[in-house]
Amino acid sequence: MAQVTSTRLTLHRACLLLVIIFTASQSYADALATHAHVETLARTQLMWNQQPLPAYTTGKPEISILKFTIPAGAQLPLHKHPYANAGVILSGVLSVYTEQGETRHLQAGDALIELVNIPHYGINNGDSPTVVVVFYAGEADQAVTELVTK
Secondary structure (H helix, E strand, O other): OHHHHHHHHHHHHHHHHHHHHHOOOHHHHHHHOOOOOOOOOOOOOEOOOOOEOOOOOOOOEEEEEEEEEEOOOOEOOOEEOOOOEEEEEEEOEEEEEEOOOOEEEEEOOOEEEOOOOOOEEEEOOOOOOEEEEEEEEEEOOOOOOEEOOO
C-alpha cells in the first residue's frame, strides 16, 4: 500500500511540474531555453470563446491529465467542465461547438483552452482518430466533465 501511495504522490508531483512548466511566464520559459527547447503552446486568461476564465476552485486542488482518442466521424455528447482545463491535439482534427453556434476548428499541434461551465461538444470530422491530451485543474474527488441532458 505504501508503494501505491508513493507512486501516486510521485505521479501527482510530475503532473504538477508539467502544469507549472506549461503555464510558466515567458521569463521562466526563457530561463529554461538554455537547457531545452521551450515553446509556449498557450498562455491566456480567456477560454476559446474569448470569455474570461473563472477563478480557481477553493477546494483541495487536483491535477488530471487525460488522453482521449476520438474515432473518425464520432461526435462527443453535449457536456461541460466545472474546472479550467486545456488540451493539445496530438493527431487528427476536431471541431468544437457551443449551443449558441460558437465554433473552433483544430488540427494536430493546436492548443485549446476549454470552456468552463458552458455546454459544448466536439466532432471529429476527419478520416482518422483524433488524439487529444487534456490537462484539468480540478478539485479532489470531483468529476472534471459533466454530461448535459436536455
